[in-house]
Amino acid sequence: MARSKSVLTEARQIERAVTLINLGARLQVLESETDLSYERLLRLYKEVAGKSPSKGQLPFSTDWFMTWQPNIHASLFLNIHEYLNKSSALDEIDTVIKAYQLYTEQMQAQDLEPLLSITRAWRLVKFVDNGMLTMTGCCKCGGQYVTHPHEIARHYVCGLCNPPARAGKGKLSGRFTAGLADAAPAALAATGH
Ligand SMILES: [Zn+2]
Incomplete structure (x- = not known):
């Protein structure tokens, strides 16, 4: 009995690892999230x-998530993740996988390049878990965005409501902003939010 259980557990871990590899995860993610040997x-x-x-180090800094476009992508992913986290009984890593799949589906539907990699998405959830990042509501649109902790919600304005001056200039970035404004509610609708 114990033997067949461990075979099943192993099969599930291999399946998880294969899914993560197909999504482009770094080896360090697999090492952290499975018991399979290196x-x-x-x-x-x-x-x-x-x-x-x-090879090389995983991104350890929270800075990337604070830059304009990455912040919007990360916020979209985290909104989906938080919703799944509350509404489903998935294991932690499976919630990350499912949320990431929904995020990339939204990016494809909007014809946008997914800036957030699965490895960064996984790091983001860790950063939130250990209190290095959180979500704050924008005082203009009410959307929840990735921020450092202790951001004052009364004064916080998100990157979509207040894009940097340079954002309006290039055609590509203009289209990007317009597309993403639609993508966020659409992704949440897809998860039943
Ligand atoms: Zn806003």
Whole structure:
């Protein structure tokens, strides 16, 4: 009994690892989220991705999430994630996977490039879990955006309500802003929010 249970657990872990690799996750994410050995994960990675995993450090800084376009992408993802977290009984990593899939579906529907990688999405949830980042409501549109903790909600204006001056100039970034304003409510509608 114990034996067959462990085979099932292992099968589920391999399935999870394959899903994460297909979404483009770094090897460190797989190491953190499964009990599979480094050697097995490396073999699995090469087989599924058809290449060796990229080396180097994971992004450790919260700065990226505070820049204009990444903040909007990260906020969209985190809204979906928080909703799933409250409304479903998925394991933590499966909530990240599901939320990321919904986020990329929204990006495809809007013909936008998903700026947020699965590895960054996973880091973002960790940053929120350990209190380094949180969400604050915009005082103009009421949307919830990724911010540092202790942001004063009464004064906080999001990147969509107050885009940087340069954002309006390029055609691409103008289209981006317009597209994303629609994407956020659409993604939440898709999850039944
Ligand atoms: Zn706003």
